[in-house]
Amino acid sequence: IPQIDCDQVIAQVFTSGSSGKPLPHAKRWGSLVRNVRAEAARLGVTERHAIVGTVPAQHMYGLESTVLMPLQSGAALHAGHPFYPADICAALAELPRPRALVTTPYHLRTLLAEQIALPAADLLLSATAPLSANLAAEAEAGFAAPLYEIYGCTETGQLASRRTTAGTAWQTFAEIRLRREGEAVWAEGGHIDTPTRLSDEIELVDADPSCFLLHGRHADLVNIAGKRTSLGYLNHQLNAITGVRDGIFLLPEEDGDSAPESVHRLTALVVAPDLTPAALMQALRERIDPIFLPRPLLFVDALPRNAVGKLPSQVAQAFLANLRKQTSNGIAA
Numbered sequence: 001i002p003q004i005d006c007d008q009v010i011a012q013v014f015t016s017g018s019s020g021k022p023l024p025h026a027k028r029w030g031s032l033v034r035n036v037r038a039e040a041a042r043l044g045v046t047e048r049h050a051i052v053g054t055v056p057a058q059h060m061y062g063l064e065s066t067v068l069m070p071l072q073s074g075a076a077l078h079a080g081h082p083f084y085p086a087d088i089c090a091a092l093a094e095l096p097r098p099r100a101l102v103t104t105p106y107h108l109r110t111l112l113a114e115q116i117a118l119p120a121a122d123l124l125l126s127a128t129a130p131l132s133a134n135l136a137a138e139a140e141a142g143f144a145a146p147l148y149e150i151y152g153c154t155e156t157g158q159l160a161s162r163r164t165t166a167g168t169a170w171q172t173f174a175e176i177r178l179r180r181e182g183e184a185v186w187a188e189g190g191h192i193d194t195p196t197r198l199s200d201e202i203e204l205v206d207a208d209p210s211c212f213l214l215h216g217r218h219a220d221l222v223n224i225a226g227k228r229t230s231l232g233y234l235n236h237q238l239n240a241i242t243g244v245r246d247g248i249f250l251l252p253e254e255d256g257d258s259a260p261e262s263v264h265r266l267t268a269l270v271v272a273p274d275l276t277p278a279a280l281m282q283a284l285r286e287r288i289d290p291i292f293l294p295r296p297l298l299f300v301d302a303l304p305r306n307a308v309g310k311l312p313s314q315v316a317q318a319f320l321a322n323l324r325k326q327t328s329n330g331i332a333a
Contacts, residue, residue, distance in 0.1 A: 006030025013060050015154045021314075025154055033072060034191035035157045036064050038173035040073040042161050043100075043123060043148060047074030050095035053102035054088055056081070056307050060154050061127045065102045075100075083107075083307075085114040098122035101143070105131045106246075106309025108139050113245065121145040126164075127152070128308045130214075130232060132240055136164035151214060156187050156196050160212070169205055170212050177209035178202065185212075201230070222251055222266070224291050237287040238268060241280065246271040246303050249294060253317050267320060268294030271302055298323055 004010070008029045014022040045051075053066030070077040082091040088111060092101055100123035103111075108126060111118075112135070124139055124147035136147050151170050152158035160170040172178065175190035178198075185202040188195040201215035216232035234249040247270040272280055277297055284293055304319050305311050 004029045006033075011063065013063070013154055022312075027157075028193070031191045031193055032064070032068055032157065035173075036069040036072050038175070038190060039064065039150070039158055039161075040069050040075075042173055043125070045069060045073045045075055045100065045123070048098055049073070049123070050076040050078065050099045051102060052078035052080065052082065052088075052091045052095060052099070054082060054107045055102055055104060055128070059128075059308050060157065061150065061152070061308070062102075064158055065125060065127075065150070085111045085116060089116065089119055092121060093119040100125060101145075104128045104309045105135065106305060109135060109239075109245070112138055112142060118142045124148070125150060127158075128310060130236060131164050132236060133164055134240065140165060153199065156192055156198075159187055168213055170214060172210045172212075178204060178212060179209060180204060222292075224266070227289060227291050229289070229292055234266070234268075234288060234292060238270065238284065241272075241275075241283045241287070243275040244270060244272045244280070246305075248303060248311060248316065249292075250316055250320055252320060265295045266292055268297050269300050269303060269316075269320065269323075270297065271300060 006029055009026045010029050011027040012024050013027055014024050051070050053062060055062035055066060057063050057067050078091060080091050082088040099121055101121050102125045105126055121143040122145055124143055124145050127150040131149050140147050146163060148161050149164050150158050151160045159176055160172045162170045173190055177189045179186050185198050186195045187198055200217050203213040205211040216230035220231040222229060231249050238244060238247040250267045252267055303311055304315055
């Protein structure tokens with residue numbers, strides 16, 4: 001096993017572009033090692049575990065949890081790249097116990113919707129997007145295993161975890177602390193080489209620097225007719241409706257800062273083949289303030305998500321623009 005200098009840059013990783021243009025960040029070996037060792041300690045992963053992931057290793061979460069964590073904990077690393085539900089189940093069933101599945105909310109939702117027999121697991125790990133308590137409970141019941149979420153970002157790497165069915169609060173990894181300066185929250189300590197400002201709305205619990213609630217990204221905040229909410233909250237409510245397989249709220253680019261606030265209108269793209277527009281809109285009325293109801297609500301066959309289930313802002317806006325063009329030409333979306 002080669003000895004690598006802690007200051008050696010081993011990767012240039014890019015932000016996903018979910019809220020803008022992807023940006024590069026250099027990752028040093030020592031920081032990554034400290035990061036994944038803290039993750040393994042939190043999750044109880046040891047040399048006895050075998051790990052399979054649905055997340056590409058080129059993604060920060062995939063690099064940390066399906067490659068570096070096994071290497072640093074001595075766990076077995078599954079060499080496959082399962083994507084479809086049957087392939088994921090087959091890959092997991094091949095592994096000896098204890099075994100872990102590293103995945104995303106998007107993959108979990110698709111997997112559970114297939115209603116196929118699930119192999120027992122000993123650990124489920126999810127990241128890249130918020131996970132609803134209902135989906136977490138369904139996954140834990142199906143795999144007979146605890147499910148943990150990982151919170152982090154490309155800039156800092158993984159920062160915290162929570163067992164979703166046990167509560168909404170997050171606990172930072174050992175030695176990592178959060179501090180507030182005005183409206184900003186900074187992460188520091190542990191594997192973080194330089195204090196880093198986080199791009200999320202974070203609430204410290206009882207001023208505890210290691211315990212916090214997550215309220216979405218700053219870039220997701222929308223203000224319509226004097227009322228504020230976040231796209232993350234709206235997406236959570238939309239996807240919690242029975243019959244919705246996937247969905248996302250968007251603020252069209254032409255309704256950005258250049259438009260008067262009073263004319264802002266949200267659009268929603270939804271995959272819900274068994275629901276009518278009227279039924280879905282009524283379900284939304286019961287969950288969100290009427291001012292945030294989507295106008296229009298567009299039904300689509302699928303959303304152009306990437307391999308980890310994310311939908312970058314530029315891709316989503318382009319997809320919406322194409323739908324509008326088709327509609328204006330008389331083509332059903």
